[in-house]
Amino acid sequence: MDTILITGANRGLGLEFVRQYAADDWRVLACCRQVSAELDALEKSLSTVAVYPLDVVDHDMIDRLSRGLAEDAIDVLLNNAGTMGSSSFAEHGIDAQRFGELDYDDWAQIMRVNVFAPVRMAEAFLPQVLAGTQKKIVTLTSMVGSMNLNTQGGLYAYRSSKAAVNSVMRSMAIDLADRGVLAIAIHPGWARTAMGGDSAPVDPVDAVRGVRRVISNLTPDDLGKVIGYDGEELPY
Numbered sequence: 001m002d003t004i005l006i007t008g009a010n011r012g013l014g015l016e017f018v019r020q021y022a023a024d025d026w027r028v029l030a031c032c033r034q035v036s037a038e039l040d041a042l043e044k045s046l047s048t049v050a051v052y053p054l055d056v057v058d059h060d061m062i063d064r065l066s067r068g069l070a071e072d073a074i075d076v077l078l079n080n081a082g083t084m085g086s087s088s089f090a091e092h093g094i095d096a097q098r099f100g101e102l103d104y105d106d107w108a109q110i111m112r113v114n115v116f117a118p119v120r121m122a123e124a125f126l127p128q129v130l131a132g133t134q135k136k137i138v139t140l141t142s143m144v145g146s147m148n149l150n151t152q153g154g155l156y157a158y159r160s161s162k163a164a165v166n167s168v169m170r171s172m173a174i175d176l177a178d179r180g181v182l183a184i185a186i187h188p189g190w191a192r193t194a195m196g197g198d199s200a201p202v203d204p205v206d207a208v209r210g211v212r213r214v215i216s217n218l219t220p221d222d223l224g225k226v227i228g229y230d231g232e233e234l235p236y
């Protein structure tokens, strides 16, 4: 049985990842700050789903969880947890983080969640990933992190965090390749979650199905790429 560890597993895409991987007979280590009723129900009904408390900005907590799971092999480490901080893309689109109105404390928190946490998780859980069969480390990025696709400006904090995480995932891919690890950033599509908003075109079920397909088809040839949920490579 393959094992996946998912951060931010209580709602949005994270919860849908738990549902789909569990339905596909994976063992799911579902990590979150606060358990939702939906995740609680999944844990209670399925012996293969286990919930662990985790705030990804708390590095001591990450280390404690890694020590607690020291004997576990993890096939896929999925850094799903992400934030737009106090701004709402769902309400304001790219006007959410405008030049001249930036909240730098908020921006720092966005960087801690979207950039530092995926790297810290990878550092802490590398032994478990190396013990797995698939050896994949995946971080959810966004197409708004692409320099080439940025023609509208705005969204300073979130854009820069996703551009930064693309950069660190590329370094990680290169650094860990000789140990057989596939590290990659995947864009899940603009999906209807609290973050994406009601007008997003992609159903979260399809977003997660697409990302799962990309994860399952990853090969060493994908080293350093950013890939969309439809399997297409995105420009940096």
Ligand SMILES: NC(=O)c1ccc[n+]([C@@H]2O[C@H](COP(=O)([O-])OP(=O)(O)OC[C@H]3O[C@@H](n4cnc5c(N)ncnc54)[C@H](OP(=O)(O)O)[C@@H]3O)[C@@H](O)[C@H]2O)c1
Binding pocket: 007, 008, 009, 010, 011, 012, 013, 014, 032, 033, 034, 054, 055, 056, 057, 079, 080, 081, 082, 083, 113, 140, 141, 142, 143, 187, 188, 189, 190, 191, 192, 193, 194, 195, 196, 197, 200
């Ligand atoms: N939806 C989209 O259109 C879209 C597009 C591109 C990329 N993405 C990316 O896809 C991922 C999932 O997005 P989503 O749409 O599902 O967002 P969402 O509905 O807003 O859910 C965000 C998840 O991240 C968790 N999280 C935030 N800060 C955390 C922290 N410090 N520690 C642990 N968990 C934390 C949240 O937990 P709490 O409930 O505790 O806050 C929640 O589970 C994110 O990385 C996002 O940037 C989404």
